[in-house]
Amino acid sequence: YYDIQYEEPPFGHVRIVPQLRIRGDSVFDVEYVFQIGVQSHRVSGLRRRHLNLTFSLDTSGSMEGKSLRLLKATCRVIASQLKKGDIVSVVKWRHYASVALDSHVVQGPNDPALLAVIDSLYADGSTDLHSGLVKAYELAWKNYDPERMNRVILISDGQANTGITDIEIIAQAAEDSEKEGIYLIGVGVGDPDDYFHDTLMDEVTDAGKGAYVFIDSEEEAQKQFGERFMRNVEIAAKDVRVELTMPYYFIMDEYHGEEYSENPEEVEPQHLGPNDAMIFHQFLVVCDPDLLDVWDTINVKAHYTNPFTHQRMTEEEEMTIEQMLQAPADQLLKGDAIVAYAEALKEIYRKLEQGNRDEALKICRETKEKVQDVASFLNDDELQEIAELLGIYEGTIQQR
Secondary structure (H helix, E strand, C coil), rough: CCCCCCCCCCCCCCCCEEEEEECCCCCCCCEEEEEEEEEEECCCHHHHCEEEEEEEECCHHHCHHHHHHHHHHHHHHHHHCCCCCCCCEEECCCCEEEEEEEEECCCCCCCCCHHHHHHHHHCCCCCHHHHHHHHHHHHHHHHHCCEEEEEEEEECCCCCCCCCHHHHHHHHHCCCCCCCCCCCEEECCCCCCCCCCHHHHHHHHHCCCEEEEEEHHHHHHHHHHHHHHHHHHHHEEEEEEEEEEECEEEEEEEEEEECCCCCCCHCCCEEECCCEEEEEEEEEEECCHHHHCCCCEEEEEEEEEECCCCCCEEEEEEEHHHHHHHHHCHHHHHHHHHHHHHHHHHHHHHHCCCCHHHHHHHHHHHHHHHHHHHHHHCHHHHHHHHHHHHHHHHHHHHHC
């Protein structure tokens, strides 16, 4: 959800950027903040491939109100990003699935036929996710073209449940070793406090190898599918795995990312969109300060598949500890502030559950000050917004 960008690599490649700084609030003798960025190439919407896009839209009764409004807003933003020649289908589902638009070739942005379908949607009835997925993938396969981006976009409040068959349908369409499959993009809509359940989107996007975004406002819809349309829909690098080799005296104290293991087969590879970066943030403790040698090296490799040539590729970056400490690290500072925010929210919740309001308030204030300092140093609007949110949260805690 937050934008951390590095220098752009050549088209079809990724760039690895390892960054290191001393952790200032550590309880250990020597501890570092370490962040790996894997940056993709950049692509504008004007240069993109054509789409074969199938919407699978939850219009069951639970979507009534805000969720349906956000579903429509998201669809309208996506419609504004389409170009002449894109193929669009729409499946809506409640207790049964129906095709609202079948293999329609749009005339350009804001196609009238597509907008009319979006405007006509209403919420009613119970939920049959299975029928909605089956019908959507039937249409996606009917229009499949290896020269296009073939995508299913599932939009729901998350109150449906997937079965084994549903996951198999999604996974089989996404997994194709010879060519690009049909990837599923999951879009959660609604109020995160009252209505939305993220289990559904976690399951389907893991299987479908696509992006998962949550939309709680029309502004967020514009951000994710207007400004960030390409990074959420296109693929720049497939099946990305990052390999880290570091001095034996380093211990990973905390890790903030998808997965990690000493066995690479236990780590599910991830796809990376254009105009985007994968971020791996961690705290590294030196088990014995006497062993530390700043001229020892840290090696990072990114293994991935070029989605256009299907060639398996590896990029590598190796630097000494001293080189990383001397190199610029603005992206690490931002990543560290975001992690501090996320971890603080969890800790504040635990303190409030324990009835310890004063401690929760202290954590909130300290984190707000840290994020604000970094926001001011980097002149970063996203961090400024986080600091303001923490300020609002501080007021809410005081009123408890």
